[in-house]
Amino acid sequence: MERILEQIPRFFSGPNMTLLLEAAGLTLAMTLTGCLIGFGLAFVLVYLRQTPGMWALPLRWICITYVEVFRRIPFIVVIYLVLFFIQAVTPDASLFTIAVIAICLYAVAYTADIIRGGIESVPITQVEAAQSMNLSRLQTNIRIILPQAWPVIVPPAIAFAVSFIKDTALVSQVGVFELTFRGKELNNQGYSGLLVFGTIALCYFLLSFPLSMLGQYLEKRLATPRGERRSRKIRHS
Amino acid sequence: MNYGFQFGVVWDNIPELLEGAWLTLQLGCFAFAGGSLIGLLFATIKTYGVWPLRFLVDCYVIFITNTPALIQIYFLYFGLPEVGIRWSNEACLLIGLTMNAGAYLTLILRAGFLSVRVTEIEASQTLGMSLIQQVRYIILPHIAKSIYPALANFFIVVLVMGTSVGALIGVDELTGQAINLSTVNYRWLEYFTVVAGMYVVLTFIASIGLALLGRWAFRVKARIF
Amino acid sequence: MQHLEVSDVRAKYGTLEVLKGISFSIKKGEIASLVGPSGSGKSTVLRALMGLTPITGGTVMIGNERMNYSSAKEVRAARDRMAIVFQQYNLFQNMTVMQNLTLAPLKIKKWGKTDVITEAHRLLGLVGLSDRANAFPDQLSGGQQQRVALARALALKPQILLLDEVTSALDPELVNEVLDAVRKLANEGMTMIIVSHEMAFVREVADKVIFMDEGHIIEVGKPADIFDNSQTNRARDFFSKILRH
Numbered sequence A: 001m002e003r004i005l006e007q008i009p010r011f012f013s014g015p016n017m018t019l020l021l022e023a024a025g026l027t028l029a030m031t032l033t034g035c036l037i038g039f040g041l042a043f044v045l046v047y048l049r050q051t052p053g054m055w056a057l058p059l060r061w062i063c064i065t066y067v068e069v070f071r072r073i074p075f076i077v078v079i080y081l082v083l084f085f086i087q088a089v090t091p092d093a094s095l096f097t098i099a100v101i102a103i104c105l106y107a108v109a110y111t112a113d114i115i116r117g118g119i120e121s122v123p124i125t126q127v128e129a130a131q132s133m134n135l136s137r138l139q140t141n142i143r144i145i146l147p148q149a150w151p152v153i154v155p156p157a158i159a160f161a162v163s164f165i166k167d168t169a170l171v172s173q174v175g176v177f178e179l180t181f182r183g184k185e186l187n188n189q190g191y192s193g194l195l196v197f198g199t200i201a202l203c204y205f206l207l208s209f210p211l212s213m214l215g216q217y218l219e220k221r222l223a224t225p226r227g228e229r230r231s232r233k234i235r236h237s
Numbered sequence B: 001m002n003y004g005f006q007f008g009v010v011w012d013n014i015p016e017l018l019e020g021a022w023l024t025l026q027l028g029c030f031a032f033a034g035g036s037l038i039g040l041l042f043a044t045i046k047t048y049g050v051w052p053l054r055f056l057v058d059c060y061v062i063f064i065t066n067t068p069a070l071i072q073i074y075f076l077y078f079g080l081p082e083v084g085i086r087w088s089n090e091a092c093l094l095i096g097l098t099m100n101a102g103a104y105l106t107l108i109l110r111a112g113f114l115s116v117r118v119t120e121i122e123a124s125q126t127l128g129m130s131l132i133q134q135v136r137y138i139i140l141p142h143i144a145k146s147i148y149p150a151l152a153n154f155f156i157v158v159l160v161m162g163t164s165v166g167a168l169i170g171v172d173e174l175t176g177q178a179i180n181l182s183t184v185n186y187r188w189l190e191y192f193t194v195v196a197g198m199y200v201v202l203t204f205i206a207s208i209g210l211a212l213l214g215r216w217a218f219r220v221k222a223r224i225f
Numbered sequence C: 001m002q003h004l005e006v007s008d009v010r011a012k013y014g015t016l017e018v019l020k021g022i023s024f025s026i027k028k029g030e031i032a033s034l035v036g037p038s039g040s041g042k043s044t045v046l047r048a049l050m051g052l053t054p055i056t057g058g059t060v061m062i063g064n065e066r067m068n069y070s071s072a073k074e075v076r077a078a079r080d081r082m083a084i085v086f087q088q089y090n091l092f093q094n095m096t097v098m099q100n101l102t103l104a105p106l107k108i109k110k111w112g113k114t115d116v117i118t119e120a121h122r123l124l125g126l127v128g129l130s131d132r133a134n135a136f137p138d139q140l141s142g143g144q145q146q147r148v149a150l151a152r153a154l155a156l157k158p159q160i161l162l163l164d165e166v167t168s169a170l171d172p173e174l175v176n177e178v179l180d181a182v183r184k185l186a187n188e189g190m191t192m193i194i195v196s197h198e199m200a201f202v203r204e205v206a207d208k209v210i211f212m213d214e215g216h217i218i219e220v221g222k223p224a225d226i227f228d229n230s231q232t233n234r235a236r237d238f239f240s241k242i243l244r245h
């Protein structure tokens, strides 16, 4: 206990705090980049998965398998696989890139199910109306389905990304200078583990909690029907 | 890419990997069971408790669910020895995971409790049923049915994401075994590919088991896929 | 010359055969009305024509063109010539009335923007909704939504318009505003197939009534002949029940 008290002034020094701030930035940056790219690719995956016709059966199968498999493999195993695979292909890929790819692969699998759920929440009659006007499958998706599926997709997608901030702690294992890595480093420098990991936990909390609150706020807001949302705007102006 | 895959070495070490998988399964089951007890207690407090207790439970849940399980476990593993508490790495992992799962299970069970309130009233109006009968035949099946899919899903999360964190503090569960073995002969890609496959098989068996259990015990149609 | 000719068309949902060989034809400017008990396959006829339910046999001719719905191209061609209005309106919820009307003419038919917008305003005037161009569907009543749906179908300038029980989802006091709009189209000489339970309306506008039951066409004839003087027991049964009130 005395040791902790004695360390506190030294631990909360300027350089250490800058270090942690940068690390928190990196944690956030790689989560955001990975999840955004993953989210985009997930749309492609879902679109491919819904390709009609017999010839597309293998394609649909691959898409389903991808989602199923990645949800059943620990993130740390994915990180190692990506690390060693990428290093075998291009030895000079940065660790940040590797982390982002791993996050991305994982995010695709999880957000694909969220997107599919959103798309299925749009009544089939909307699709039939679009089809009978000769809108193509892509046009129907972009112009009719996604705008309506959006409120169903966005809140859980944000919740996933926010929750994934915590899981990115595992990439410390391959040496990305994010929060957890810096925490272990400080611990190795002799700072108390209680102090260091308590602080690191607090850092994650400060990233995660406000964002999850934001997600919940958005969820409530998006749940308002379109007409009401719009008329409210008109009344204000 | 000119990486020559050699799965032969991995094949020789299948027994070690299976041991790891067995430990993974045990850890997952114990953490989930312990977490369920915590969750049941805390969800009850949240529903029926006095406000200071409810507030404490809220703090616990919010703090745990907004920080990484890895950091919680590091806290136990690297921090607690400083105040004289020394647990083995398995114990740190199991206690950390249980506490972590407890917070999430509080949320799941609490949602189940909330879902029952309406039926509870309806049920109590049903004539000729004692309270115990109501609980046994109406309330419990209702809770089970409404939260079983979430519980089954969360078990897989604990089994996969939860236990694998142990590899980072040297627990020889499945991922830990893969790290140990591949450090010896540098066949990282092979080991991790095989281990990934073993996780898929393990969780698939678990999913099927859970779906059957749900159908048999609670008449829930849980999805395997 | 026949404008639309349907010969021996069959359709299935899974293993259930819902259309068991349907044949009828319509001349240009003619209004045909499909009537029959619920579940007899009326909607399925319209859906099959629009390529929404695949047909398993038979042929469809529009003008001189044969539509077999066997390739995406033929389905597109059929949808290019016909437009459908659904019982549940099915307006695009994420778009304003104006966007609903102009989407396909602009993006699919690729007609000029000014023409499309002028035409959309004209059609909204026709259905009596000139002032609601910028409203969203969920801000409109059922009758208003159905009239928008009618205008949306007309904006495609279809050769044949298909109406599937367009008043069945509406409150009684809203039925007439929609029927009035359809009546105007009838007077303009629009070729239409109308599925309806509004027998008085059918008697008034239809040139031809097609009575269906259990996936077959039982009787075809002029409204007066069919309603008052039907030749088959099944038709007589149906009309005696439905015309009494």
Ligand SMILES: Nc1ncnc2c1ncn2[C@@H]1O[C@H](COP(=O)(O)OP(=O)(O)O)[C@@H](O)[C@H]1O
Binding pocket: C013, C016, C018, C036, C037, C038, C039, C040, C041, C042, C043, C044, C045
């Ligand atoms: N999507 C569907 N899947 C399976 N069966 C259907 C479907 N739609 C309609 N049917 C069946 O097809 C038959 C005809 O339906 P429909 O054409 O809607 O009749 P109508 O419009 O004359 O009431 C009914 O027996 C109905 O149950």
Ligand SMILES: [Mg+2]
Binding pocket: C042, C043, C044, C165
């Ligand atoms: Mg119908």
